[in-house]
Amino acid sequence: MATIGYARVSTTDQNPQLQLDALKAAGAARVFTDHGVSGAKTERPQLDAALDYVRKGETLVVWKLDRLGRNTRHVLEVVDALHERGIGFRSLTEGITTEGPMGRAMLTIMAAFAQLERDTMIERTRAGLAAAAANGRKGGRRPKLDRTQAARAAELRAKGMTATEIGKVLGCSRATVYRYLAPEPSAAPATRLNPE
Structure with missing residues (x-):
C-alpha cells in the first residue's frame, strides 16, 4: 500500500x-x-x-x-x-x-x-527577549537588508526593475524586496509594483 x-x-x-x-x-x-x-x-x-x-x-x-x-x-x-x-x-x-x-x-x-521541548523553547525565547529588553536591546531577527541596500532597492525600482530582478542584484528574495519597498503606514498609498 x-x-x-x-x-x-x-x-x-x-x-x-x-x-x-x-x-x-x-x-x-x-x-x-x-x-x-x-x-x-x-x-x-x-x-x-x-x-x-x-x-x-x-x-x-x-x-x-x-x-x-x-x-x-x-x-x-x-x-x-x-x-x-x-x-x-x-x-x-x-x-x-x-x-x-x-x-x-x-x-x-x-x-x-x-x-515539552516546544514549550521550553518558547519559555527560553521569552526570557531572552525580556532580558534583552531590560538591557535596552531590541529582540527579533536581523534585518535582511541594511539601509544602504534598502535605498539601492528603491533606486533600482525607480529605474523600472522588477522585484525579482532587484532580489537577484541584492541577493535576497522577491518577498524581501516587496517588504522593503512597502510604504510606511502613515504614508500616502503607493503605486503597486508591476506583477511578474
Whole structure:
C-alpha cells in the first residue's frame, strides 16, 4: 500500500528539502508540503489535503513528529482519526509507527516530549527577549537588508526593475524586496509594483 508524506516549514524562507528527501527515501508516493505555516497555526491546507488524500491501508509519514501537530493533543487527535480510518502513521526521526500497542504508547510519550521541548523553547525565547529588553536591546531577527541596500532597492525600482530582478542584484528574495519597498503606514498609498 502507498505511503503518503507530509512536510511543513514554519517560514517561507525555510527550505523543506531535507524533509522531502527523507520522505521520498521512505517511499512516499506523494508529498504534501505546507510553506510558511508555524506549528501554532490551526490552518494547514496541505495537511488537510494529505488527510483527505490518504486511504485505508495506506500510511501517512512525517519527517519529525512536531511537523504534524500544534501540540500533543492535536498530534494524538490526528493519529487517532487516521487509526479509525484504517490508516497507519510513521515519524521517521523518532522511528515511531502506530503498528501495535507498543507503537501507539511510544507515540503518546514522544508527542508529550515534543510538546515539552516546544514549550521550553518558547519559555527560553521569552526570557531572552525580556532580558534583552531590560538591557535596552531590541529582540527579533536581523534585518535582511541594511539601509544602504534598502535605498539601492528603491533606486533600482525607480529605474523600472522588477522585484525579482532587484532580489537577484541584492541577493535576497522577491518577498524581501516587496517588504522593503512597502510604504510606511502613515504614508500616502503607493503605486503597486508591476506583477511578474
